[in-house]
Every structure is written in structure tokens, then in C-alpha cells.
Amino acid sequence: MRSAELSSRSGPSEDDVATGEERSLRDEVVDLARTLPGTLRRLTVRDGDRAVEVEWAADTAPAAAPAAAPPAPVPGGLQAVASPADEEVPEVPEGTVAVRAPLVGTFYAAPSPGAEPFVRVGDEVETGQTLGIVEAMKLMNPIVADSAGVVAEIRVGDAESVEYDQVLLLLRPPGGPR
Template sequence: MNAKELKAILQALMEHEVSEMSLETPDYKLNIKRGSSLAQVQYVPAPVATPQITAPQPAVAVPAPQPAAVAAPAATSRPATAGREAEDKKEEIKGVEVKAPIVGTFYRSPAPDAEPYVKEGDSVKKGQVLCIIEAMKLMNEIESEVTGVVRKILVNDAEPVEYGQTLFIIEPA
């Protein structure tokens, strides 16, 4: 039930001087009593209270909920030392960086009990699957853009990754 529907119900009750009403659907249960200082809406499975309604005030539109203010995210979600260690290792190894094309969860293998697609030191061909990034319940295969050797895997299995984050360093053949 949206605010417009609730407003229409309240308006009809006031116009017809109905003092009490109950409405139950599979999604919610609504009990309204005029003259009482409480109106209650219960959603299945958990009850949820609504703003109090007193009679004979005219019905008012219920504003849509506003998103809460969110503080600016920190520069990195990893501890400062972990980020520096990854950068130091990335700088030591020369090669092509394979970056995350989307935000999601990084998986090294197609299933939890399966072998990883690639390991450090493995030779890979252009177009070969390196990993999966899960985003919104979709499994996106990330393929190698070059033929070469995997020199470094910079992300742990089941770790969240950001857009543009370096996942692998591949030394071209």
C-alpha cells in the first residue's frame, strides 16, 4: 500500500464518519480507529507501526522516505598496510595489469570445491578465463587480454573488488 492509497482510505473514512476499520491482505494488516490516538499497520511477517492518526484532522500526504545522509567513503576499504604491500608488490613485477571491469566479489574458481582457473606462474592465452566476478547474482568471467605468464594474483578468493582494481599482473610472452 502506498501513501496515496492510504490517504484515499483515510479520506473515505472521515467523509462517512466511520469510527473503526480493519483491512487485511496477504502483505499487510491495517487497523484504524477514529478517536483513538493510534493507527497500526502490520506487514507479514513482522508488524510495523505507522504514524499516529487522530480524528477529525484532515488526511495528509505521507512524504516518501528520504535516504539517510552518508559520510564520504574512506579512500580505501583495506588497512593502509595491506594497500601499501599490494602496491609495493605490483611495482616490483612488470607486466600487463588485468583490472576489474565491474564492482563485485572476486572468485578464483568456478565453484568452491573446484581448482582455480589460474595460479601464479601459469601460462595463459588471450581470451582464457582468469577468474569470475559476481555482481548482482550474475557470474562474469574475466578473460586475459594477452598471452603470457601470470606473475601475480593481487586479490584473495571471495574478496570484494572495486571497478578498476588490479586483479592480476601478466607478463606478456
């Protein structure tokens, strides 16, 4: 089964063609998505490594997650995958400014393979300075600083896939504590 994303809570389109087993699994995943609390931002189902990823919109994420329990089996052998690193970590710590991905694509930290990265943690940057590149459909889209600051954290690796609005880097105001 190919990677599938549920971008809305509507039913399948007429263009979707699936076998009985895929169709049944897909229907069950859609039903599951409809019962989840909050506003669903993204739901990805993969069969290769058998994972189900669920992402809620930032302002409507469930307030408290249940205590760590083993992943619940899903029909077809799929299992929900939870990342302990994502638990209770604020997306943007106080005193920092997030630089977000303007589109889905591949993040590049340097202008070419083997070249020095555009920025490193601790570098001071100016407004309009290139911080990285997101490639989408063979187009290189520069990621520039909206304001001056100091690179506090780089959250994505070179050649890593990124989602729309994902935090790529964190900047601290210039002249502040390092």
C-alpha cells in the first residue's frame, strides 16, 4: 500500500482504486480519524514499516496524553507509533522565534553537497539572510530570516523531508544571552 495522507475528513474520491483489504483498512483508518478528538492536521499510513502517524493542529492538540502504553494493534498489522521525544516539549520555547517551512519539500542546510552550511548554532544572522533551502518540485526556495537574531537551534538535518509550517530553526533576539 502506498503512503496516503488524509487531508480532510471526507470520504474517498472516485479516483481512488483499492483492493478489498486495502479498502477495508482505509475505511477503518478514516473512521478512526473521525473519532479522534481535536482538529486533525495530518494522518499518514505506511505499509512498508507499518506505521500510522497522527498530527493534530497546534491549537487543538489533546491536553493530556494517556500514560505510555504499548502501541495498539490496528487491523492489517499496522501499529501506532509514538515518539517519546515529542512529549511535553514546547514547539517554540519562550524568548525564541521560529523559522518555519513555507512549503513541503526537502531541507538543505548548504548551497551544494559538501559546502559549508548557510548557518550554524550560535551564528548571528541579519534580516533577509539565507538560512537554508527547501527544494520542492526541483525548485530551490531560499529560507530567509524575517528578523535579525542568533541561531539558537537547528531542528532539521540536511536533506531531511519537511512539512508545511514545520519549525526548521529557532532564533534568539540579537544581543541576548547565548
